[in-house]
Amino acid sequence: MQKTITDQNLCILIDILIKEGTRVVAPRQSGSIILYEPLDSGEQLALGTLPRRSAKETFFPLCETILTYERNCDGVKVADVDVAAFPETVLVGARPCDAAAPSILDAVFTWDYNDEFFLERRRKTTIIGLACATADDACFCTATGLSPQDSKGSDLFLTPLTEGGYACDGFTEKGKAFLGRYASLFGEQGETKPLPVSEPVAFRLDLAEIKTWLTENFESPLWQEIADRCAGCGACAFLCPVCHCFDIVDEGTDAKGARRKSWDACGFGKFTNHASGHNPRDIQNKRYRNRIMHKFKYYGDKFGQTLCTGCGRCIRHCPVGIDIKAVLEKIQKQ
Structure with a gap:
């Protein structure tokens, strides 16, 4: 049966979780913007605005150590990071465009490795959407198969009520166990x-039609027109809930x-x-072409999913005003 919970x-609940040693990640004020960050108390919860960056950092940090090494008289000692030490986490207030992202990324992070x-x-995160x-x-989540009320990827899902507070549904065993506890x-x-x-x-995309055009028009001159303004700054990828490219670098000395x-x-x-x-x-329009191809063709070819949740962050924060919705509409009209 559907439950409710008041704002208070x-x-x-957040204060109890923190006291129990659980890491609680949620939208909070960080300077002049809202970000998904670990909370110190429930008073820091700020649910009114979509955070500037996505929630993917909860699962896929901007930078993380995967091993350490040290040379001593006996040779070189290599130590793996103990993933078992990662804390139990509750992600609170993940919008549908963010809550759906981890299950999309599961495919690539379990593909060949x-x-x-x-x-x-x-495994250690409970998602409260x-x-x-x-x-x-x-916003264009509806054009990618989601909606403002979509519970995909959420263990529990909150729906704001007219009288204040939230209706709450449990959608997974993890979520139902959390409600019980x-x-x-x-x-x-x-x-x-x-x-x-x-x-x-209202914005409609025919994803199958777009994929067909991408398949048949790798060398289209339209790419030059589409990518003419791209500065190659990477802001769109870093803000995106589902972009997942990473590099691995050894940092330190020979010691x-x-x-x-x-x-x-x-x-x-240099990617x-x-x-x-x-x-x-070697030129920017090829790189922007890859971004569109990856999201709307390659990922679908490989995993049967669209690598976009329609959050709109890449539109809001592109320094040169590239609108991916306009790009897709242009492709769809070809």
Whole structure:
């Protein structure tokens, strides 16, 4: 049966989790912007605005150590990172475009190798999703198969109510167990009504049609027009819930150091630079083409999923004003 939780009890729940030693990640004020970050108390919860960056950092940090090494008189000692030490985590207030992302990324992180860093964080994280009550011109989740009330990827899902507080549904065994454990903070569903939802501006994509065009037009001159403004800054990839490129670099000296995995982006000029000096994506329109091909063709070819959740962050924060919705519409009209 659907439960409810008040705003006050949601903050109390967060305080209890933190006291128990659980890492709670949620939208919070960070300077002048809202980010998904670990909370110190329930009072820091800020659910009114979509965070600037996505929630993927909860599972896939910007930079993480994967091993350390140290040379001593006996040789070189290599130490793996103990993934079992990763903390139990609850991600609170993940919008549908963010909550759906980890299950999309599962495919690539379990493809030809199980990335235990990503997978252990996934196993230890309970996702409490949150329905969106508002949308702006950049939102297009409905065009990628989601919606402002989509519970995909959430263990529990909160829906804002007109009287305040939230309706709460458990969708997985993990979510139902969580509801049972903290049952005293949840009430029964009464005559409450969901807050009216402002749907994203009508925007329709025929993803199959777009994929067909991409398959047949790798060398189209349209790519030059589409990518003419791209600065190759990588902001779109770093803000995206499902972009997942990374580099691995050894940092330190010959005496000691660490091997670290850090985010990368296919829009960077040296991303495909070979040791020989040859770069198969030597100009920016080739790199932007790869971004669109990866999201709307390659990932679908490999895993049967679209590598985009329509969050709109790449539109809002592109420094040169590239609108991926406009790009896809242009392709769709060809």
